[in-house]
Amino acid sequence: MGLQAYLTLAAIVFSIGLFGVVTRRNTISILLGVELMLNSVNINLVAFSRFSGDLSGMVFTVFTICITVVEAALGLAIVILLFRVRRTATADHLDLLKG
Amino acid sequence: MMTGDGTFALAALLLHALGFLTLAIVAPLRRLGRPAAFFSIACALGSLAAAVTAWQRHMGGAVSRLVWQWLPSQGQTLATVGVLADSDSTVMLSLVALVACLVQIYSLAYLSDEPAPSFGRYFTYQSLFAFSMMGLVLAPNLAQLFICWELVGVSSYLLIGFWYKKPEAARAAVKAFWITKAGDVGLLIGIVLLWRLTGTFDLTEMRVLVESGALPVAGLSIITFCLYLGAAGKSAQFPMHIWLPDAMEGPTPVSALIHAATMVTAGVYLLLRTEWLFALTPDVLLIVAWIGALTALMAAILACVQDDIKRVLAYSTVSQLGYMMTAIGAGFASAGFFHLLTHGLFKALLFLGAGAVIHAVHSNDLPHMGGLARKMPQTAIVFLIGTLSLAGIPLFGGFLSKEEILGAVWAGGLPGPFIILMIVAFLTAFYMFRVVFLAFFGHPPAHDHGHGSHTHPHDPPAAMALPLWVLALLSMAVGVYFTFTHPEPEFESPGWLTPAAVSAALAGIGLAWLTYERKIINAASLAAAFGPIRYAAIHRFWIDDVFEGIYNAVLLGFSKVVGWLDRYIVDGVLNVVSSWTLSSGDDLRTIQTGRVQDYVYGVAVGLLILLLWARWALA
Amino acid sequence: MTGEVFGFWCISAVLVSSALAVVLTKNLFHAVLWLALALTGTAGVFLLLDAEFLAAVQLLLYAGGIVTVVVFAIVVTEKLVGERLSQTSRRIGGGAVASAALAWLIISSVMERPLATTRMPMDGDVTKAIGETVLTRFVLPFELLAVLMLAGLLSAVYFARPEE
Numbered sequence: 001m002g003l004q005a006y007l008t009l010a011a012i013v014f015s016i017g018l019f020g021v022v023t024r025r026n027t028i029s030i031l032l033g034v035e036l037m038l039n040s041v042n043i044n045l046v047a048f049s050r051f052s053g054d055l056s057g058m059v060f061t062v063f064t065i066c067i068t069v070v071e072a073a074l075g076l077a078i079v080i081l082l083f084r085v086r087r088t089a090t091a092d093h094l095d096l097l098k099g
Numbered sequence: 100m101m102t103g104d105g106t107f108a109l110a111a112l113l114l115h116a117l118g119f120l121t122l123a124i125v126a127p128l129r130r131l132g133r134p135a136a137f138f139s140i141a142c143a144l145g146s147l148a149a150a151v152t153a154w155q156r157h158m159g160g161a162v163s164r165l166v167w168q169w170l171p172s173q174g175q176t177l178a179t180v181g182v183l184a185d186s187d188s189t190v191m192l193s194l195v196a197l198v199a200c201l202v203q204i205y206s207l208a209y210l211s212d213e214p215a216p217s218f219g220r221y222f223t224y225q226s227l228f229a230f231s232m233m234g235l236v237l238a239p240n241l242a243q244l245f246i247c248w249e250l251v252g253v254s255s256y257l258l259i260g261f262w263y264k265k266p267e268a269a270r271a272a273v274k275a276f277w278i279t280k281a282g283d284v285g286l287l288i289g290i291v292l293l294w295r296l297t298g299t300f301d302l303t304e305m306r307v308l309v310e311s312g313a314l315p316v317a318g319l320s321i322i323t324f325c326l327y328l329g330a331a332g333k334s335a336q337f338p339m340h341i342w343l344p345d346a347m348e349g350p351t352p353v354s355a356l357i358h359a360a361t362m363v364t365a366g367v368y369l370l371l372r373t374e375w376l377f378a379l380t381p382d383v384l385l386i387v388a389w390i391g392a393l394t395a396l397m398a399a400i401l402a403c404v405q406d407d408i409k410r411v412l413a414y415s416t417v418s419q420l421g422y423m424m425t426a427i428g429a430g431f432a433s434a435g436f437f438h439l440l441t442h443g444l445f446k447a448l449l450f451l452g453a454g455a456v457i458h459a460v461h462s463n464d465l466p467h468m469g470g471l472a473r474k475m476p477q478t479a480i481v482f483l484i485g486t487l488s489l490a491g492i493p494l495f496g497g498f499l500s501k502e503e504i505l506g507a508v509w510a511g512g513l514p515g516p517f518i519i520l521m522i523v524a525f526l527t528a529f530y531m532f533r534v535v536f537l538a539f540f541g542h543p544p545a546h547d548h549g550h551g552s553h554t555h556p557h558d559p560p561a562a563m564a565l566p567l568w569v570l571a572l573l574s575m576a577v578g579v580y581f582t583f584t585h586p587e588p589e590f591e592s593p594g595w596l597t598p599a600a601v602s603a604a605l606a607g608i609g610l611a612w613l614t615y616e617r618k619i620i621n622a623a624s625l626a627a628a629f630g631p632i633r634y635a636a637i638h639r640f641w642i643d644d645v646f647e648g649i650y651n652a653v654l655l656g657f658s659k660v661v662g663w664l665d666r667y668i669v670d671g672v673l674n675v676v677s678s679w680t681l682s683s684g685d686d687l688r689t690i691q692t693g694r695v696q697d698y699v700y701g702v703a704v705g706l707l708i709l710l711l712w713a714r715w716a717l718a
Numbered sequence: 719m720t721g722e723v724f725g726f727w728c729i730s731a732v733l734v735s736s737a738l739a740v741v742l743t744k745n746l747f748h749a750v751l752w753l754a755l756a757l758t759g760t761a762g763v764f765l766l767l768d769a770e771f772l773a774a775v776q777l778l779l780y781a782g783g784i785v786t787v788v789v790f791a792i793v794v795t796e797k798l799v800g801e802r803l804s805q806t807s808r809r810i811g812g813g814a815v816a817s818a819a820l821a822w823l824i825i826s827s828v829m830e831r832p833l834a835t836t837r838m839p840m841d842g843d844v845t846k847a848i849g850e851t852v853l854t855r856f857v858l859p860f861e862l863l864a865v866l867m868l869a870g871l872l873s874a875v876y877f878a879r880p881e882e
Contacts, residue, residue, distance in 0.1 A: 001722065001723055001726045002817075002831040002833060002835035002836075003834045003835065004829060004832065004833050004835075006763070006767070006825075006848065007825075007828045007833070008825050008828060008867075009730050009733070009734075009763070009828075011820075011821050011825050011828065012727040012734055012737075012821055012825075012826040013734065013737050013808055014820075014821070014824075015817035015818065015821035015824075016738055016741055016812075016817065017732070017737070017741070018703055018816070018817045018820065018832070019741055019813050019814060019816075020740060020741030021696065021698060021699055021866060022699055022700045022703060022778040022809060022812075022813035022816065022817070023741065023809055023810055024696075026746060027729075028746060028788060028791060028792060028795070029741075029746060029749060029827060030696065030751055031788070032741075032750065032753050032788070033740070033741060034828075035753060035757075035780075036737050036741075036753070036756065037757060037854070039756070039760045039780075042760065042776075043760060043763055043764075044771050046763075046764055046767050046881055047773060048768060049769075050767045050768060050769065050794065050837055050838075051834040051837055051838065052834070052838060053837075053838030053839065053840060054841075055844070055847055055848060055851055056846055056851070056856075058769055058771075058772060058844070059848055059851050059852055059855075059856055061772055061793075062771075062775060062848065062862060063749075063856075063859055063860075064854065065699075065772075065775055065779055065780065066764065066779070066863055066866075066867065067741055067863070067866065068780075068784075069779050069780075069784060070867055070870035072784050072787060072788070073784075073870060073874055074870055074873055074874060074877070075730075076787055076788060076790075077873070077874045077877035077878060078877065079790060079791060079795065080794055080795060080877070081877050083794070083795045084881060085774040086746050089795050089842040090697065090785065091694060091696050092694060093821065094694065094695070095692060095693030095694050096690065096693055096694075096819065096869075097693040098693030098694075098737055099690055099693060137792070314865070527772075696809075700809065700812065700813065703816050703817070703820065704816055704874065706817055707816060707820055708825065710823045710824075711823065714823065714826075714827065
């Protein structure tokens, strides 16, 4: 399968993840959507790297995976903290920035 | 630039300026009252002496110009300031100086009840007026004339409204100022247009231009008409006459000075000074003559129904001003000017005499007077002299000047105004002798007018009597002198003119005698015979109401429109813009929901739009 | 149909369907499980692309680590709230349109371009090559990553401190 196929796959997964981020009520669900988006990015990177023969793409993917792990951990920590303070995990209730 | 000897004229002018400035600046002197008055009178006497000397030197037609540069413009002089003394201006100067001096002496006694500070204030204003009137008379150019013209208006306002605590006086002063100002707008426009046409303000230069035929005549009618408007305002021609009767709220000496002899004649004087200009526009002169005649007739009718002695004299002044204007309109300005001079003398006399009567009876109203000839013989004599002059009886001052006007109007080919003026001569004699018979003859009124202990009229004190006698003697002297040394008029009068005029006057006197003295003709039925005219006259021909109506409708209406525009359109636009801003701000606020998801959504949509644009717009 | 193509289609089906399930299920816990499956699918894609090391990393860190952490977070928050969190979605219409449009845009842009269809040769031990590259050419990002992880660790500990 050519590069186009993998890019198409990544695009589909990306948009599904975006849909999840925009639509879901629960904060943790939003984080799941973010995970999907990041995964699609990784697929993109690896695909390009493979088809051009340059390994830097794969190295980059290792790095992004690590960073994503850190981000997920901290994001969930913040969700738990928010729970403690505001007793809610619903994203709609977290609107202190409301103008 | 200086030719001839204008120093005496200048001295006359500057003495009054000295009087005014000293009294205006040195407030302690002014507040002392009588010393201020004496200072002002001293200046007036000196000014009179200087004026008469100047007149003597210029009687034969000599012309002196004494000017200084005043307004520079592009290296040349735009306007000068100074004096232009010739035979006309110096004799007018002498009249002004004489009447101003006599009035100030008269005021010493007439206003003796005034508290000292306002007494001093009065004389300050008197000096200001005399200075500005002389500046006007001696003006070598139209710029100085206009400034002095306005100063005269200001002085008139100050003097009419001297008793400013009286609401009627304050209103009358404002009314006078407004009406004359309306005319002054025309004057200013005329002066500027004239400058544009000739390139100069100077009267001498303009005259040279006109007499050499270098002045383009096109469009000159508008200019002269504008100048006439200014004159009509000051000289109370119809319809701008309405301020003069109301101006009688001022002290009587003020009326004698300003509204008989000097300020109101400024208009006539202006037309005299520029008669060579008006000669080029005969159509405007025709308007001048007709309006003058109509003013004379209307004012004479109005004078017949007045009960206030000063109002009778005020309308009489308006009527005589109409006479002068008609003569000018006929093309013989010197006849008008002659009448101006004699009228100045006897009208001032009549006013001062009326002032003596008012001072004695403490009332202006004719019904409160009667049989005063026995109690105030001196006043009666001088008043009678003045009345005979006004009526135009031979040997008295006004006779020859009136006859000359009638002759001028006839020679100018204006039969309509001529007939009107004849009728007015009859009416003039009638209403003046009505006053004489009602006030000085007959019986005193019953003592139930609530005057208390003031019902013992007597002749005025010396300070008031002296000016009266001086004016009376001068009126008679002028009359006698000109009767025997008849100067050659510029025109031929028909032989029947003099007898016709004198008979008209005698007829008027006869009618008044029959009605008010002999009581053969009932006054009431005489009035009823002229029913509708009388009714209109009592309502002053509703001219005041017309003015008020125009003011309310036009000015106030316009103000209301402008106010509405300001509130709803100007403010409205601003308010709408501001409220739009606020409401759109409120609406835009809803974008900030505070929820991160919505922001991500916004980012996604924005990204979408960018990609769409990149694909189609750029590709 | 070669093995690679068949494998691609299978794994794509798994990935896409499990991704859809992640965003569409009502139950949060089920969503996490579907996510685990999706992450495994991604690992499969990596394998297809001859990136074995990455597949292993993916399975270890993502499917193993993150899923575990998310499950813990769900358990903690559920416990705090005391009830099962139901999932109701809102703004479905706008979201669906936006994401669909985005997908279509990207795919159509991709389809237009003539992209590579054959793979470049990659000989030798890929894992070894990646390791060498990380420690020579990309050593600075590697170290920075370590700092980042340390910071993340410390902040997680700080966040999770007991209330006082």
